[in-house]
Amino acid sequence: MCLLPLAANAGDVSSVPLTSTPGDPARGQDIVRDTGRASCLICHAISAMPDRDQGTLGPSLDAIATRYTEAELRQRIVDARTLAPDTIMPPYYSNEGLVRIGSRWAQSTIYSAQDVEDVVAFLMTLGD
Amino acid sequence: MQRLVLVLALLFPAAALSEPISGYQFMEPSTRQLQDDDFLNPAFFLVERGRQLWDGAWPGAPEGAASCQSCHGAPESSMRGVSARYPALDPATGKLVNLELKIQSEIARKLSAEPPQYESADLLALTALIAFQSRGMPLDVPTGEKVAGWLAQGEEIYTTRRGQLNLSCQNCHGEHWGQKLRGDTISQGHSNAFPIFRLIWDEVGSLHRMFSWCMEAVRAEPYEYGSEEYLALELYLADRGRGLTIESPGVRR
Ligand code: HEC
Ligand code: HEC
Ligand code: HEC
Numbered sequence: 001m002c003l004l005p006l007a008a009n010a011g012d013v014s015s016v017p018l019t020s021t022p023g024d025p026a027r028g029q030d031i032v033r034d035t036g037r038a039s040c041l042i043c044h045a046i047s048a049m050p051d052r053d054q055g056t057l058g059p060s061l062d063a064i065a066t067r068y069t070e071a072e073l074r075q076r077i078v079d080a081r082t083l084a085p086d087t088i089m090p091p092y093y094s095n096e097g098l099v100r101i102g103s104r105w106a107q108s109t110i111y112s113a114q115d116v117e118d119v120v121a122f123l124m125t126l127g128d
Numbered sequence: 129m130q131r132l133v134l135v136l137a138l139l140f141p142a143a144a145l146s147e148p149i150s151g152y153q154f155m156e157p158s159t160r161q162l163q164d165d166d167f168l169n170p171a172f173f174l175v176e177r178g179r180q181l182w183d184g185a186w187p188g189a190p191e192g193a194a195s196c197q198s199c200h201g202a203p204e205s206s207m208r209g210v211s212a213r214y215p216a217l218d219p220a221t222g223k224l225v226n227l228e229l230k231i232q233s234e235i236a237r238k239l240s241a242e243p244p245q246y247e248s249a250d251l252l253a254l255t256a257l258i259a260f261q262s263r264g265m266p267l268d269v270p271t272g273e274k275v276a277g278w279l280a281q282g283e284e285i286y287t288t289r290r291g292q293l294n295l296s297c298q299n300c301h302g303e304h305w306g307q308k309l310r311g312d313t314i315s316q317g318h319s320n321a322f323p324i325f326r327l328i329w330d331e332v333g334s335l336h337r338m339f340s341w342c343m344e345a346v347r348a349e350p351y352e353y354g355s356e357e358y359l360a361l362e363l364y365l366a367d368r369g370r371g372l373t374i375e376s377p378g379v380r381r
């Protein structure tokens with residue numbers, strides 16, 4: 001498992017919120033657990049959440065706000081491939097280069113811009 | 129990662145990590161028990177239903193018309209080992225066929241009847257009946273020049289990242305087996321138990337249905353059941369699982 005450190009300037013793009021409406025952490029939590037929306041819990045565990053059957057494909061997201069800035073989290077959700085091209089983490093706000101997306105899903109990205117902001121706001125509540 | 133490998137080696141001591149491990153090994157004991165006991169196995173009724181279709185005139189055909197039985201005799205002898213070497217090149221057409229397609233063409237050609245659709249109860253039943261005759265035998269599909277193109281195409285499909293989640297079969301079943309994907313422990317994704325009763329489907333499904341399920345899980349456009357793409361994938365999987373013993377009809381979570 002490779003955890004690449006962020007390139008020094010990689011935050012430039014993502015340091016700007018994608019929308020003018022500030023992220024809503026409660027809504028973000030609902031999105032994160034929604035099994036119909038490529039839930040992060042497929043792969044990650046968040047012990048503050050009571051949800052059963054949390055995945056182990058990625059690292060635990062406990063205290064994630066102590067390890068990454070808001071901009072760094074945003075960038076990982078928008079498109080983690082920009083940090084690690086071989087990552088298995090799906091790009092939530094980019095369909096670029098994706099192969100054979102099902103017609104039901106091809107019209108939009110997994111998350112909307114506001115979804116990304118809400119999820120980032122939720123992750124920022126995961127402190128010590 | 130090292131710890132994971134160690135844990136897996138302890139869990140599956142009999143199998144060196146390079147040897148294929150059946151999905152059975154990743155199931156809860158209660159699910160394994162369902163498969164182990166033909167009376168409890170919720171897929172087993174298909175074997176019986178398949179036997180009725182095998183023995184009698186095809187539904188709608190006149191009494192005394194040809195049947196699978198009138199040409200092949202008892203499946204226990206004539207079909208022993210057949211599914212272990214499928215998919216295979218059909219001597220009649222030279223094309224790659226799996227068991228389902230071969231059965232369909234037998235019904236069309238030898239019984240002059242309308243073949244049941246892919247994934248219909250009748251086709252699953254005959255598939256289960258025939259696959260059951262190879263239970264305990266190792267997967268042993270053909271290799272060599274004639275199928276090399278098919279194998280290459282299957283590998284290509286297997287390793288291509290696809291769908292909105294951008295994952296390949298290999299990402300999950302090759303690189304992350306043993307890990308938890310939500311409630312499932314990801315297995316190596318082998319084909320040796322199909323058709324399977326899947327508890328989350330609450331019914332029996334074919335291997336090609338499983339392919340489509342996995343593709344939809346990553347939000348990819350699936351291929352058609354019986355398509356060339358799925359046949360190539362099926363051949364590649366059987367080769368990848370070479371040596372695993374057939375468990376059909378299987379039971380999975
Ligand atoms: C299909 C699996 C998968 C899904 C779904 C997934 N991730 Fe990840 N994620 C990973 C993996 C694997 C890593 C490890 C680093 C890498 O490979 O990029 C990771 C890394 C991360 C990291 C960095 C963690 C660290 O300790 O460095 C964050 C933050 C993160 N993911 C958040 C999310 C969020 C939020 C979602 C849902 C919106 C999500 N992930 C969905 C697989 C996934
Ligand atoms: C996002 C992860 C993921 C991807 C990608 C994926 N699968 Fe699966 N697959 C699963 C899960 C979860 C199961 C059910 C648990 C198990 O048996 O692994 C499964 C089950 C299977 C099974 C049944 C195994 C058995 O023992 O009965 C087969 C066969 C299979 N997958 C093949 C494939 C193929 C072929 C592809 C690519 C087209 C693929 N999978 C892609 C997650 C995935
Ligand atoms: C008129 C005679 C006849 C009938 C009726 C018939 N078969 Fe066959 N079957 C054959 C012959 C001959 C072969 C070998 C040549 C070939 O593959 O076409 C064969 C081959 C097969 C094979 C491939 C075996 C192998 O070793 O690859 C399967 C499977 C099969 N039949 C199933 C069936 C089923 C199921 C039915 C009934 C729905 C059926 N057959 C009806 C004559 C028949």
